[in-house]
Amino acid sequence: MGPHDLVERVMLMGHGPTPVPSRLVAAAYRDEQEAADKVVRLGSGVDVCLFASPVPYDFARKAGVLTMPATYVPLNGAALQGALLRASLDERFDPGRVSIDVLGRAEVEEAYAEIGLGTEQVHLREESAGPGTLAAFHERLWRRGATTVAMTCVHATAERMEMAGVPTIRVRPTGAAIRSSLQTAALLGAHHRLEESQLVVVLVDVPTLRETPRRVTPRYWRDELKLALHRVLLQEAHRMSASVWPLDDHSYLVTATRGSVTSSTEGFRTPPFVERVREELGLAIEVGIGMGRTAHEAENHARAALARSQSSQRTQGFALDRDGRALVPAPRTPPRSQPQAKPKGLEILARLADKLGDQEQPLIVDAENAGRMLGVTPRTARRLLRTLVEEGLAWPLPPNRTPQPGRPRQLYRLIVEKLGPSKAS
Template sequence: MAAAYRDEQEAADKVTRLGAGVDACLFASPVPYDLARRSGVLTMPATYVQLGGAALIAALAKAVMDERIDPRRVSVDVLSRADVEEAYADLGLPVENVHSRDEPGATGTIAAFHERLVRQGSTTGALTCLPAVADRLRAADIPAVRIRPTSAAVRTALHTAALLGAHHRLEESQLTVVLVEVPTLREPVRRAAPRHWRDELRLSLHRLLVQEANRINATVTAIDDHSYMVTATRGSVASATEGFRVLPFAARVRDELGLAVEVGVGMGRTTHDAEAHARAALARTQAGKQAQGFAVDREGRALIPAPRMPPHGTGAIKPKGVEVLARLAAKLESGDTVVDAESAGKMLGVTSRTARRLLRTLVDEGLAWPLPPNRTPQPGRPRQLYRLIVEKLGSR
């Protein structure tokens, strides 16, 4: 599936629109990959087309053909210093007067990095991985060469992405066992409620677990009077636990039956291995060590820790950014999702300084991303624009 964009800043939005139906993502360069990764939208394996090695050497060959550029005195963006030094070593060229910048940044910031070095006489031209930077430099009459991926690099990246996707598919179909125990039903008989009440509770719990299991194409088996085993695939359990971030079944059991349950999730190559890992995870839960994770993978390693469940009768606590984003979205004009601190402050009824802090919170929570600042002839700091990802409100 192809997802074209005019600017690398749109990469995260494209990933969000593709959704969870994608097995792996392949980005055209490290820049959109890094932007998508930083925004937190990558829930699947991802890689990018390498621009070092042969791609950089090809760009240097083009630079030699431009009489204005001395490849021994150039500036390079995006690529790491190690990649630059390796390519120059392969060509037998000195690298002392080659300036590199691998930190991410806005188009204007990176273009200014190259332009400043040329104006100072430190370099004779620029090698850039970003099309927008190349266009801006040429418009300023700065010699610039695009670093483009070679056909071999594209083929290699496609092969890598296919392998990542295939591995992801196999991993999602991995056998997974969920053990559910009810402390109330595990209590000794002398402290227990009347037998008919316990029997009715077991039936109600079994019925609820069967309903939940049917939703994820799993099966439920009663082990004894107080515990159950749910057999499923890793992919189905991951979808029911928000990627192993919340305990499966626990919230509904608590809300509908008023019961606290202990849960352990285990994966393995066989049912025996998966159950053994689930019991290890359950023992960790019962020992009060949920910070180490309530799920264990097929290698015996704990997965993502489970957050604390909210107290009974209360809903999950929403991040602060979601509330801010919802308030802004309610006041945005149709189709307009770009704001700055001043306009956001007016919508929220706060100062521009406070709005700027709130917009940074949205960026940190992956609910917005900063756009390149507008360059204006007026003195002072240029306006920083932010693209609000209002689509995320529909998924919460």
């Protein structure tokens, strides 16, 4: 990714006598500030980005669009010395009285020391900036007579100064630096691919489905819940190109790759499946993610991560890498949450939950019982229960088949978990 002439040079070098073992995609720009847009356009079509200099790399990094490994061709050392050599061969220029942008002071002083020149009259601007700002820096010094030539690492800045009549020498990367950067980029891309294809095991545990001596749920209700949960997990796993298997009555095992899990968890910042299961089914689930060199090792790490999340009650640290260490992503500023409208069915759900009182088993009602508790007719209660279903606050259970004629009795499971911990307990 760079100006047209340099991109062409890199492409030809990549397919030369000793080609780099990779597929090169050309992304040329006119202005270094277009680098971020070029990265977005390439998207997931590349494994690594190689920039022509530190400048477009900085623009892309600051824009936050680098979702893949990236590197750049260095312009210090031999590249800067080459520019100084071209300046010394032109009798109009004095290599000791120049202005240089982008490069650091230590890099410039080292290059000058190696050729025996001082830097007392060398003017530097180390910070990256737009081409107009850098061009103004060089032009101001030249018009004051403080410099004899401007040396720039930015293609668009060089074009502006040449149009303004300012003597300009471009700091261009050497062939050796390009070849070395291509090899580095190929290694970064290969490592990234290996890391993205690493096996990941996700364990999903459903506390509500665990049988206890004090809580024995009806068989049909458990089966209905397991089918609904399995359907949601399959839909989410399909988006991750993953597979789902039930382990026992209250847990599931999901196998995927690190790349697919990373994208669905925002870089291991949020556990997968949790939000959708809570929104659609009103269930709280626990998740542990493990990686490993073998499937057995990955599953063991997933179980250890699940135990950690259950004991600490934290969403952070729900994943362990292949060495068994917690994957704690870099902190980020949480987005400002917008106030959500309170569903109108919550009041109805709270009234029904208060009437039914504390029970170990799930709260199940029909239209007649709900009508008596709410003081309305069965027809109105049936409509209110349908409202709860539409808002995700109740499930319609399979109707009881009886030999008596007439409409079969329709039961609804109230999802009191959506009222909050104090109401659901």
